[in-house]
Amino acid sequence: MLKGLRRLFETVAVLALIGFGTKARAAEDIQLVQMPSVPEDLSKEVVYDGSAAESEKALNQNQPEANNLLKHPVVAIVVDDMGVNQARTKEMLQLKGALTSSFLTYGAHLKELVESARQAGHEVILHAPMEPKGPASLAPDTLKTEMDDAEIERLFLQMLQKFDGLNIKGVNNHMGSKLTEDKEKLGVVMSLVKERGLYYLDSKTTSSPVARELAQEDGVAYAARDVFLDNVAEENAISERLTQAENIARKKGYAVAICHPKTPTYKVLKAWLEGLAFNDVRLVHLEDVVAIANVQTENTNF
Numbered sequence: 001m002l003k004g005l006r007r008l009f010e011t012v013a014v015l016a017l018i019g020f021g022t023k024a025r026a027a028e029d030i031q032l033v034q035m036p037s038v039p040e041d042l043s044k045e046v047v048y049d050g051s052a053a054e055s056e057k058a059l060n061q062n063q064p065e066a067n068n069l070l071k072h073p074v075v076a077i078v079v080d081d082m083g084v085n086q087a088r089t090k091e092m093l094q095l096k097g098a099l100t101s102s103f104l105t106y107g108a109h110l111k112e113l114v115e116s117a118r119q120a121g122h123e124v125i126l127h128a129p130m131e132p133k134g135p136a137s138l139a140p141d142t143l144k145t146e147m148d149d150a151e152i153e154r155l156f157l158q159m160l161q162k163f164d165g166l167n168i169k170g171v172n173n174h175m176g177s178k179l180t181e182d183k184e185k186l187g188v189v190m191s192l193v194k195e196r197g198l199y200y201l202d203s204k205t206t207s208s209p210v211a212r213e214l215a216q217e218d219g220v221a222y223a224a225r226d227v228f229l230d231n232v233a234e235e236n237a238i239s240e241r242l243t244q245a246e247n248i249a250r251k252k253g254y255a256v257a258i259c260h261p262k263t264p265t266y267k268v269l270k271a272w273l274e275g276l277a278f279n280d281v282r283l284v285h286l287e288d289v290v291a292i293a294n295v296q297t298e299n300t301n302f
């Protein structure tokens, strides 16, 4: 309770400075009605290439100064599917700055990669595999609607356990167009997310409002994906989506973009990060967007 109050107070203080309080509105109102084909691809390659873990210290050049954060629209960029394809994960870990890396649980060298991510300035969250509607190659620990509540709880706790001591901040769904529509099963996940003091990022692989409703009912800090950057994994297309994310942030104060460890994505983000000093938009960790989004939602509930 005290923790919650303190968090609320801090967020309100930040918001007052940002000046977003006057145009408070629920994130969902401004969701782009864009449900592109879901990037449920996942490389099967799990080969570790043997090179030393990234040891370069974080430059954090792109971590915004507190003052800038208060004056500028903010974007969180979440890199999903991290930790399985070792080479492509390491490529993304060369990007220094306030990105948010969402790790699957079952890749090799999880702890080393998470530590590298943190050294690169990334926030780290759990990418929890959930059952999709369509046929797909499923992760070994996918949560399925056919499981009973106890099984969902056991599997999800097992995922969290792999991040013990790694200080993850939140959870988002990998795939999940089917499970995230199942209020009972997702509810089991959501109550554990709450218990651990984590936030929930709705990847929105379906237009279902169940995740948002559960988060509101359970008092879980919640944010939703606005844009997928690399459904079309070509540099031009990715740049366009990135501009779209910036424009959403200019309009409502913040935006959440999701991308994947793909070389064209890496190239576009590298150039974008290098140009951030000249951009009115700031890159922030998802935790900062979650704080802003939840105060806006709370305001609309009064």
Ligand SMILES: [Zn+2]
Residues within 6 Å of the ligand: 039, 040, 080, 081, 127, 173, 174, 175
């Ligand atoms: Zn995923």
